[in-house]
Amino acid sequence: MPGFELFGDLERKEVNDVLDNGVLMRYGFDGMRNGHWKAKTLEKELENTFKTNHVQLVSSGTAAVSVALASAGVGAGDEVIMPTFTFVASFEAILMLGAIPVLVDIDDTLTLDPKAVEVAITSKTKAVMVVQMCGSMANMNALQTICETHDLLFIEDACQAIGGTYNNKPLGSIADLGCFSFDFVKTITCGEGGAVITNNSEYYKNADHYSDHGHDHVGNDRGAENHPFLGYNFRISELHAAVGLAQVKRLPEFIAIQKRNYNILRDAISEIPSVIFRKVPEGGEESYAFLNFFLPDLEIARMVSKSFKENGIDACFHYYDNNWHYVRKWEHLKTQKSLYPISAEVRKGLEYLNTKTFKQSDHFIGRNLSCLIKLSWSKEEVRQRAVTMAKCIKMAINNS
Numbered sequence: 001m002p003g004f005e006l007f008g009d010l011e012r013k014e015v016n017d018v019l020d021n022g023v024l025m026r027y028g029f030d031g032m033r034n035g036h037w038k039a040k041t042l043e044k045e046l047e048n049t050f051k052t053n054h055v056q057l058v059s060s061g062t063a064a065v066s067v068a069l070a071s072a073g074v075g076a077g078d079e080v081i082m083p084t085f086t087f088v089a090s091f092e093a094i095l096m097l098g099a100i101p102v103l104v105d106i107d108d109t110l111t112l113d114p115k116a117v118e119v120a121i122t123s124k125t126k127a128v129m130v131v132q133m134c135g136s137m138a139n140m141n142a143l144q145t146i147c148e149t150h151d152l153l154f155i156e157d158a159c160q161a162i163g164g165t166y167n168n169k170p171l172g173s174i175a176d177l178g179c180f181s182f183d184f185v186k187t188i189t190c191g192e193g194g195a196v197i198t199n200n201s202e203y204y205k206n207a208d209h210y211s212d213h214g215h216d217h218v219g220n221d222r223g224a225e226n227h228p229f230l231g232y233n234f235r236i237s238e239l240h241a242a243v244g245l246a247q248v249k250r251l252p253e254f255i256a257i258q259k260r261n262y263n264i265l266r267d268a269i270s271e272i273p274s275v276i277f278r279k280v281p282e283g284g285e286e287s288y289a290f291l292n293f294f295l296p297d298l299e300i301a302r303m304v305s306k307s308f309k310e311n312g313i314d315a316c317f318h319y320y321d322n323n324w325h326y327v328r329k330w331e332h333l334k335t336q337k338s339l340y341p342i343s344a345e346v347r348k349g350l351e352y353l354n355t356k357t358f359k360q361s362d363h364f365i366g367r368n369l370s371c372l373i374k375l376s377w378s379k380e381e382v383r384q385r386a387v388t389m390a391k392c393i394k395m396a397i398n399n400s
């Protein structure tokens with residue numbers, strides 16, 4: 001996945017454009033910048049990439065999720081349905097707005113189970129947030145139907161799935177609003193950065209203003225601009241946008257390399273009958289950022305994970321035992337360890353986490369291994385890796 005592995009002259013050239021004129025900020029200073037508008041140009045590029053009407057760059061993927069929710073009016077006391085398997089950013093972004101994250105089970109797609117979503121809907125539910133984890137997607141048709149039926153906002157976190165598609169539409173562009181991260185370990189990177197994408201011009205205008213202190217961006221005198229509503233600062237800098245501008249041009253190349261490497265690994269381990277691959281919904285094509293598969297049980301998954309590490313197979317994650325991506329280890333959320341007081345409404349709204357179990361999620365995450373696909377591997381390295389992986393899996397299964 002990581003774009004930082006392939007980093008060079010293109011990125012340097014774009015950053016040097018910014019350094020040459022010294023305008024590190026994306027707004028204003030028109031006279032000094034010699035025509036360089038890196039954030040604006042990257043937004044235009046991304047509109048093409050995602051076949052979407054509007055793109056608002058922000059400072060991170062987490063900011064993108066908060067800005068997307070805020071732009072569509074999600075706030076205090078609203079319930080947002082989200083999956084048990086995702087990065088902690090998902091609930092952070094919801095909590096930041098005083099809204100309540102409602103965690104529900106995932107299925108064999110490793111993303112939101114539509115049946116679990118339907119069961120979790122209450123009169124307070126405002127939005128459903130799908131997270132397209134590890135390069136693939138949920139059953140988007142089913143989720144879209146649920147959102148339409150119950151008049152809910154549909155948000156798509158595609159931070160880990162840039163380049164994937166569903167019914168030929170880019171992931172991130174299917175729901176009402178989509179979110180991307182360009183942090184250092186994502187498929188394309190800005191160093192730090194993120195984007196909100198939408199076809200809704202009202203949401204876009206809100207995102208544009210909200211992420212820059214409420215500035216309405218009318219005219220070319222920042223001090224004289226109006227503030228139609230309250231905002232925050234989630235701006236991306238020109239330096240970060242410049243890096244992203246070079247990287248986004250290489251996205252097709254990155255996806256092609258991921259696909260080649262993914263297929264070599266997949267072919268090798270698909271010969272093992274008890275290995276089952278994560279389900280990709282009909283009409284979907286992965287971004288090939290990760291290879292995900294299920295082993296027969298938790299113990300075998302733990303054994304394979306250990307054996308991978310001992311045999312030099314790095315970056316294969318057993319998320320069941322991971323602190324950052326699965327509900328099992330989110331003690332700080334369950335016990336509400338906050339630096340500052342949390343509103344009574346949110347405190348009460350999170351109480352369910354003390355007793356709720358997620359058996360279905362445990363069943364899938366416990367048996368899942370998720371292997372990052374790197375861009376820097378040579379064909380020979382991937383082949384060697386494939387042989388080693390198959391050997392480790394077979395040995396663990398035979399010894400169990």
Ligand SMILES: *Cc1c(COP(=O)(O)O)cnc(C)c1O
Nearest residue numbers: 060061062087089159160181183
């Ligand atoms: C990386 C990531 C984020 C957050 O992105 P940052 O840019 O690191 O804030 C959000 N959601 C998912 C699924 C991610 O993988």
